[in-house]
Amino acid sequence: MIRREGGGGKLRKMKGEISNFVMVWVLVYASLIYCYSIAKILPKGITRFLAIIPIVFVFLILPLNLHTMHLGGTSAFFIAWLANFKLLLFAFGKGPLSADPSISLLRFIAVACLPIKIQQKPSPKTSRKPQKSTLNYAVKALLLALVVRSLDYNKYMHPKVILCVYSLIIYFTLELILAVAGFLPRLLLGVELEAQFDEPYLSTSLQDFWGRRWNIMVSNILRPTVYEPTLWASSRILGRKWAPLPAILGTFVVSALMHELMFYYLARVRPTWEITWFFLLHGLCLAVEVLLKKALPDTCRLPRFISGPLAVVFVMGTGFWLFFPQLLRCKADVRAFDEYAAVGAFFKSVGTAFTSKPYNETVR
Known part of the structure; x- marks a missing residue:
């Protein structure tokens, strides 16, 4: 039997997780400010790589301070995977962080730690897929709610059907989380972003x-x-x-x-x-x-x-x-x-x- 905590215990854990979440992201922002600054004085290559490697290890350790599926899992993906790989490319003058030499600090941080990519100016001949509409995401949010609700009847479902339900939950959840993560930089920084799915x-x-x-x-x-x-x-x-x-x-x-x-x-x-x-x-x-x-x-x-x-x-x-x-x-x-x-x-x-x-x- 799975032990479930009372409302007070859940609230205390949630408040502790939010506190850790804030601490983790403050350290992430401070680390990215350091990376942004050293690029002004260190040329791309081995020297910059050696200066950034400690941040890569820090980004691998920081997610261990978070324990929830949503805040912890999402932060781990953004920090330990996306940010680290982008910083490794940045060390050698490649990747999205090096695409614009005059990139501002705010855009540098947004591109580094969020699943977004600033679109370069496309040529008139380049075909671009239209951005997904708000209705598209609203329908998927509704479908996610219905699919989650269906798990109330999981005792009547075949195990394979339950796995299908989980796969849909993963897809809809990832799409919506990444859409929100992409919408905020677009709203605050006015950048063009590509869809994640x-x-x-x-x-x-x-x-x-x-x-x-x-x-x-x-x-x-x-x-x-x-x-x-x-x-x-x-x-x-x-x-x-x-x-x-x-x-x-x-x-x-x-x-x-x-x-x-x-x-x-x-x-x-x-x-x-x-x-x-x-x-x-x-x-x-x-x-x-x-x-x-x-x-x-x-x-x-x-x-x-x-x-x-x-x-x-x-x-x-x-x-x-x-x-x-x-x-x-x-x-x-x-x-x-x-x-x-x-x-x-x-x-x-x-x-x-x-x-x-x-x-x-x-x-x-």
Whole structure:
């Protein structure tokens, strides 16, 4: 039986977590101010890299101060993954932090620690996908509420159906969280931001899913930090035809290790490596898909209305097998609902404090 805390315990934990959250992000901002400042005096290359490495280790440690699924998990993704990879690129004069030499401090901080990318001025010939509408996100928020509500009847559901529900919750939650994280810098700094997801259920292949539709910001970070250097090195050894194979596998290995780290931040338990096997399997299948596309003529390829559903089913099936059970292992569902209850109790207490009248005003 899972022990649930009373309202007072939840409130104390929530207040402690919020206090730690503020402390963590104050340290993040101070660290990014340091990185911004040293770039003015240290040239790109090894010297700047050595000056930034201590911040990378700090960013790996800071998420250990947070324990909730939402504040802790989101902060770990922003700090330990996105910010660190962007800073490593920045050390060598690459990546989004180096795209504009005259970038302001506020924009530097926003781009460094949030899942956003400032769009460069596109050429008139470049096609750009329209930004998603507010209605799009409103519909997804409504669907998320309905899907979460459906878990009240989980005792009547088949275990595979429950896993489908969790996969939908993960997708809708990530999309909405990243949309909010992108909206605030747009509102405050007036920057153009790209979407983090592009309707992954419409993918036409594994390459389309991982490269252009699912978690686009992570793909854009892994490409210059892992894929391109590995492709360059392997092409000198294996030649251009076979070079994508180790580049793709290397990218998925790094992604696997970072996902294992994210799960450790959430669960604080020793990894069982199913997550790693999930990404290695997808990396191998994606490499084979890319090689087959190069080897086979267009007439021998599956039509999109077949290859698309097959890719989505493969992602879902392997996710049910290797990925989603790890969420249940760390009791992500129970913890998430407890956090929703704690947030509700917190806002209820705040509302009560504002609406209640002093005793001397209520007694005449």
